[in-house]
Amino acid sequence: MLPSRAAERPGSTTPQQPPPHGGRCFSQDRWRITCPGCCSRAGESSTTAAARFRAVAANSAPGAFRVLVVPSAGTPFLSRPSDVHATSVRCRVQSWSEIVITVENLTKTFPGSTGQVRALDGVNLDVAAGTVLGVVGPSGAGKSTLARCVALLERPDSGAIRVDGTDLVSLGGPALRAARRQIGVVPQGDSLLRQRTAAGNVALPLESAGVPGPQRRTRVAELLDLVGLTDKAGSYPDQLSGGQRQRIAVARALAASPSVLLADEPTSALDPDTTGSVLTVLDRARAELGVTVLVVTHDMGVVRKICDDVAVLEDGRVVEHGKVLDLVADAASRTAASLLPAVDQNPAAEGAYDRVADVVLVGFAAVGALLPEATSRFGVDLNLLGGGLTRLGETPVARFRVGLNGERADSALEWIAEAGGAVRRTLAGPQGVAA
Numbered sequence: 001m002l003p004s005r006a007a008e009r010p011g012s013t014t015p016q017q018p019p020p021h022g023g024r025c026f027s028q029d030r031w032r033i034t035c036p037g038c039c040s041r042a043g044e045s046s047t048t049a050a051a052r053f054r055a056v057a058a059n060s061a062p063g064a065f066r067v068l069v070v071p072s073a074g075t076p077f078l079s080r081p082s083d084v085h086a087t088s089v090r091c092r093v094q095s096w097s098e099i100v101i102t103v104e105n106l107t108k109t110f111p112g113s114t115g116q117v118r119a120l121d122g123v124n125l126d127v128a129a130g131t132v133l134g135v136v137g138p139s140g141a142g143k144s145t146l147a148r149c150v151a152l153l154e155r156p157d158s159g160a161i162r163v164d165g166t167d168l169v170s171l172g173g174p175a176l177r178a179a180r181r182q183i184g185v186v187p188q189g190d191s192l193l194r195q196r197t198a199a200g201n202v203a204l205p206l207e208s209a210g211v212p213g214p215q216r217r218t219r220v221a222e223l224l225d226l227v228g229l230t231d232k233a234g235s236y237p238d239q240l241s242g243g244q245r246q247r248i249a250v251a252r253a254l255a256a257s258p259s260v261l262l263a264d265e266p267t268s269a270l271d272p273d274t275t276g277s278v279l280t281v282l283d284r285a286r287a288e289l290g291v292t293v294l295v296v297t298h299d300m301g302v303v304r305k306i307c308d309d310v311a312v313l314e315d316g317r318v319v320e321h322g323k324v325l326d327l328v329a330d331a332a333s334r335t336a337a338s339l340l341p342a343v344d345q346n347p348a349a350e351g352a353y354d355r356v357a358d359v360v361l362v363g364f365a366a367v368g369a370l371l372p373e374a375t376s377r378f379g380v381d382l383n384l385l386g387g388g389l390t391r392l393g394e395t396p397v398a399r400f401r402v403g404l405n406g407e408r409a410d411s412a413l414e415w416i417a418e419a420g421g422a423v424r425r426t427l428a429g430p431q432g433v434a435a
């Protein structure tokens with residue numbers, strides 16, 4: 001149960017860093033540290049608990065507290081970080097407490113027709129618990145090789161891969177087989193056994209692990225329910241659509257209750273509707289089972305819909321890595337360029353303003369009254385010249401090109417930046433207002 005606001009110390013300032021979670025839930029120094037499992041009330045679903053937390057956060061005084069939702073072993077997550085972020089600019093998930101996958105200085109070369117191909121060239125990556133990381137990049141960048149190395153389906157030439165704190169590279173034999181059970185893999189392409197039913201495919205890893213029949217059947221039923229294909233239990237792969245086959249492949253990868261799920265191009269060759277159903281299943285795996293998901297994809301739509309973090313690979317190197325919602329505010333980010341609404345150039349219209357800037361607004365700021373408030377506070381004439389609103393996961397994100405006239409135009413842009421917007425570029429007038 002969450003402590004009441006009265007338990008928070010009046011007058012103290014919100015610290016920049018949350019206190020450590022330490023496996024329990026509490027309020028301290030205006031941080032509310034909460035696990036979804038233990039903080040829901042008796043009989044309350046996680047969805048209802050999420051709504052209650054959000055309502056409390058939205059109704060609190062500005063700066064009163066922040067919420068950190070942390071993963072709690074064996075319990076479903078309360079909400080996605082973006083849910084909390086979207087509800088209130090005052091209520092932001094700052095970080096996740098556990099790193100599940102650590103990749104350190106990973107290298108991998110393959111023999112090629114004209115010499116060695118360096119598929120991975122010193123890759124470093126951390127993946128936090130309960131997040132979905134999208135690995136993107138051009139063809140041949142090393143995305144699949146990275147995923148295969150993380151599952152130790154491919155041995156790297158050098159470097160370390162730690163999953164749940166265990167260095168996989170140093171393991172062999174039974175220890176490696178046990179560690180691999182922590183990692184579910186959805187391979188690229190069609191990977192189901194044709195002669196087995198959907199249920200039979202999902203049961204395969206459980207049979208290999210020697211799980212007795214009754215438990216196996218219960219688990220298979222749970223997984224088919226998770227992927228929404230209970231009615232297809234007795235169907236053979238040839239009787240399923242491409243998207244249904246992929247959802248069965250996800251269920252099979254989750255059978256042994258892994259902490260990590262790797263999916264290599266799970267939506268390639270699927271139409272947009274079918275893609276959506278597969279992404280929903282990956283999202284449910286994270287939200288309801290607390291699985292950390294690494295998804296290799298060409299499709300920025302996958303990043304847009306389900307990824308918390310993104311890593312961009314190029315020539316075997318990570319050239320960009322971070323939280324999607326942070327990267328969109330970065331003018332130099334190639335992820336931002338792919339995900340934000342485009343702005344058409346219109347020199348004639350822009351020429352009529354003292355200042356022209358691109359403003360990126362995330363969460364509540366994107367749908368709230370930030371820009372109108374800037375207008376009235378600073379007595380400026382502020383007009384939208386282009387851009388628009390989009391959604392990244394559940395979070396609304398806006399990118400607007402704005403034109404401002406008035407003596408206090410620069411102050412208005414600075415205030416927008418301080419109030420939660422990222423003023424990416426001042427396109428006319430003095431340069432350099434940025435957040």
Ligand SMILES: Nc1ncnc2c1ncn2[C@@H]1O[C@H](COP(=O)(O)OP(=O)(O)OP(=O)(O)O)[C@@H](O)[C@H]1O
Pocket residue numbers: 110111112117118119137138139140141142143144145146298
């Ligand atoms: N088994 C292999 N033998 C030889 N070369 C390989 C092998 N696997 C990958 N490569 C090479 O390593 C590089 C990276 O390949 P990888 O499949 O990881 O890239 P990718 O980013 O996943 O590409 P795509 O998006 O096209 O699937 C490529 O140049 C590829 O040709």
